[in-house]
Amino acid sequence: MENNSNHICLCPLEGIINIIAKKWAILIISIIGHHGKIRFNDIMQRLDGISPKTLADVLKNLQKENLIHRESFSEIPPRVEYSLTDDGKQLCEAVRPLIQWAEKRDSVDKHRCKGSCHDENVAPKRGTQQKNELIT
């Protein structure tokens, strides 16, 4: 894994790709970062097409990496809220330029996501707390 050359160290990247090179990881990080707190099913709805198993899988992986925080309430019905850890927030920040690049690239190409994903029902606005950090 280590290249003995003196030029460039990609080792940290090798660590990172195990996180971000997961198909849904960045999406999920971004979604959670965008919402502050979000529940399992909310994530699943937003990621139209993901299966609970896959979502749980990625979620657990991200927890293991200390990127997201899982807070479960012992209620009926059960409620679990996912939020970003400090590390996760930093990752979310770091990923933002990427999203902007993708947006720009997408818009010049073909703007394939008009309407359908922009009218998502974000911000449940429960109570007074609706401040989403990470969202400038």
Next chain:
Amino acid sequence: MENNSNHICLCPLEGIINIIAKKWAILIISIIGHHGKIRFNDIMQRLDGISPKTLADVLKNLQKENLIHRESFSEIPPRVEYSLTDDGKQLCEAVRPLIQWAEKRDSVDKHRCKGSCHDENVAPKRGTQQKNELIT
């Protein structure tokens, strides 16, 4: 809150993940971006462990996405130089924070690539410009 300033549309990300979620794509983009021009075997050596098939595969994918430019010289022996397109450069820029995040995270976590490639800790060796900075 999904207003102009802070709305994040994940749809473009769905397009992007097909690019960056490839195991080696970001690595290769970074490497090419770091070197300006680089040859097939040079990339392969830096990505210790990658097989020519995989590299060629990612490379072709990247070409298809107009992220890298392939310039082949009809020489003996043949020479091919890869460089970033304008889009690729932008991607490289967008990926930079990610790398920095990864570096930071790696260093606090567990120095998994100590010695061979993190030599900047050991004997800075004069104030001359070292080349092992990934992105400065």
Next chain:
DNA sequence: CTGTATCCCCAGAGATACTG
């Protein structure tokens, strides 16, 4: 040197059903 051509293999992603 720069790739193709194969073959293999398993991790990851999907679907579905089920449980606490």
Next chain:
DNA sequence: CAGTATCTCTGGGGATACAG
């Protein structure tokens, strides 16, 4: 609601050999 439990199955990635 929030996941697990299985099963499948594709395709990405690795290894090796070979070609232009």
